[in-house]
Amino acid sequence: MTLYPNAKRTNTPLMIAAVRDITTTRLLLERGAKVDACNARGETALFMAKDREFASALIRHGADVNARDDADKTPLKKHAQSLDFVRFLFGQ
Numbered sequence: 001m002t003l004y005p006n007a008k009r010t011n012t013p014l015m016i017a018a019v020r021d022i023t024t025t026r027l028l029l030e031r032g033a034k035v036d037a038c039n040a041r042g043e044t045a046l047f048m049a050k051d052r053e054f055a056s057a058l059i060r061h062g063a064d065v066n067a068r069d070d071a072d073k074t075p076l077k078k079h080a081q082s083l084d085f086v087r088f089l090f091g092q
Helices: 013-020 022-030 052-060 083-090
Strands: none
Touching (some): 013 022, 013 052
């Protein structure tokens, strides 16, 4: 079962969970949430990941670390202010 195939207009529950709650993030991923669904700005859940733990869960489920949003930014560029996060993404 594929959840949220047409999430282009708004943030998906996975995107919201990726900012707030790792347990919910993992549950949604295990239940088949589309890890690379985009919102209206072309962002995926990885763009919104709260920290390494959230990003790791998303990447393990196939998140594209090279995805680009509508402004041509990648998750790496968006999270560049966090050196720890950048080191983690380069390690993937």
